[in-house]
Amino acid sequence: MDSKEKILIEAKLLFAQKGFAGVSMRNLAAAVDMSVAAIYHHFPDKNSLYLEMMRYAFTDKSQQLTRLWYSGESAEDKLRNFVKLMIEMLEQDPVFDRLIQREIIEADPKRMQILATDIFNNQFCYLLELIAEISPKTDTHLTAVSVLGLIKYHQEIKPLRHFWQGWKPEHEHADVIADHVLNLLLNGIQNGNNSEKK
Amino acid sequence: MDSKEKILIEAKLLFAQKGFAGVSMRNLAAAVDMSVAAIYHHFPDKNSLYLEMMRYAFTDKSQQLTRLWYSGESAEDKLRNFVKLMIEMLEQDPVFDRLIQREIIEADPKRMQILATDIFNNQFCYLLELIAEISPKTDTHLTAVSVLGLIKYHQEIKPLRHFWQGWKPEHEHADVIADHVLNLLLNGIQNGNNSEKK
DNA sequence: GTCTATATGGCGATAGAC
DNA sequence: GTCTATCGCCATATAGAC
Incomplete structure (x- = not known):
């Protein structure tokens, strides 16, 4: 090699x-x-090596997702597949997941804009359209961020979660997490008992 | 001083x-x-200093939260107040927020267990009990992580979100985010139209 | 392209004077 | 409790042989 x-x-x-x-x-x-x-x-130096590594790591992550948006499925099935695919992708390449996290926390302004616009915004727009179709009454921007947050946080918290009460080995499986997230998104935590509300 | x-x-x-x-x-x-x-x-050394700083940074936070758990309110109101308080706390003390983020991402095995058990686990247990009361049918551990994820991710993504489509200035306000998160938690994204489900 | 050897400086941590 | 001075080590980076 x-x-x-x-x-x-x-x-x-x-x-x-x-x-x-x-x-x-x-x-x-x-x-x-x-x-x-x-x-x-x-x-030439450590910094250049780091930047070149970032470019290398971010190449062609969006192809799989783009295929999904152009499938002929219903909006709800698309959301289902999006959540499952994202969780699987993050689980399959946790190194990539951590790199994004590192970049967000480092918050270098120049790199930040490149990351946000060049890499994520395109996929974010597809997600916005999807949510607008499923849930036209809600604020689509906030909801899209919540969808990403649910997906991302379950991955992000993996080093800590097994120390906490109620943890089971199955909580590490992508499909278990995906089912939970989808159920929460589509039904809230009250499981159909969402009557009382202001 | x-x-x-x-x-x-x-x-x-x-x-x-x-x-x-x-x-x-x-x-x-x-x-x-x-x-x-x-x-x-x-x-005695750098590591001890770091750990003592973490405990110091967390003491006043957990006091505020603990007061909340012992209030005489209903479970749903407690959840409402928990989400609002957490979002306000993260917004009011961004240094604290970054500290958590750093700790999760750095995931030093020695520090991780101390922080996860000594500091986070107590509050997590209260949250578990609350969720068990509100939503006994769901997996409480997964749901508690989702609640934290929704709260945390909206704060975490702030450096990026304004680059994305659909952003409005009000998306930066703690109470707007809190209302959105609570609505999602209690009702899902379909706003009461959660009929069709396997 | 890869190596050994080295320059130069910052690191965590300590000794001992005040 | 705080200082100056210092130890031994590891850091980034370079020089020059092969």
Whole structure:
């Protein structure tokens, strides 16, 4: 395999786990079984390596989703499939998931706009249309963010949740989480008993 | 002011901004205008300082919440107040919010267990009981995580959301978000039209 | 392209004076 | 309780041989 790509793959893993400040060039060199100097042959400095890794990690994540929006299914089935696909994607590539989280918390203004507009906004618009169809009365922007939040948070909290009461092994399975999230979205937590309301 | 408390206050700010690995004892010493050795007089090492800062940052928060659990209100009103209080707390103290985010993402195994059990678990248990009362049929653990996710994600995504379609200035207000989250939790997104279901 | 060796400086933590 | 001075180590980055 190409040495440069090997470095990028390992860098993605390490930076996602430990953050920019938490990963040393020595750590990375050890992980790819090379010397530090060999890495500096491929990248001018640590910062450039990080940026190039980000570009590498973000390529072609949206193809699977786009196929979904153009399927001929009903709006509710599309939402069902969207939630399931997103949860599966995050579970399948947790490294990618953590990288997004890192970027949001670091909140570098330049990178932030690229991330928001170039990568996420397109998919967000499809989701908005879908929600407008299913639930025209609600604020579609807020609801779309809630849908993403439910999907994202269950993944995000995985390191903590098994310490908490009521945890079961099945709570780690993508389809169990997907079913729960979809049920909550479509019915709330009262399971059909949503009478009393102002 | 007490030197130790001054250190804790500044440490909270710095660790929230830059993370554990991103803050050196020298940075902190400069921020409180003391020597590094003076800090080591109050704390045995960097890790202990961090843990004590976390406990310090959480004490007043859990007091507010605990008062809420022992109020004589109905379960649904308690949930309503919990969501509102949490959103207000996160908005009012964004440093605290970032601290949680940092902690979850850094997921240091040693710190994780202490924080998850010592600090979060108590409040989580109250939330579990509440949900068990409101919605006995659902999986309470998953539902509690969803409640936290809805609250947390709307705050977490703030740096990104205004780039996305459908955003309005009012989406930044705590009470608008709280109303939206509560409506979603109690009714789902279909607004009472939750008939068709497997 | 990859290595060994090294320059230069910041890191966590400690010793001991005041 | 706070300081100055220092230890030993690890950080980023470079030089030059192969």
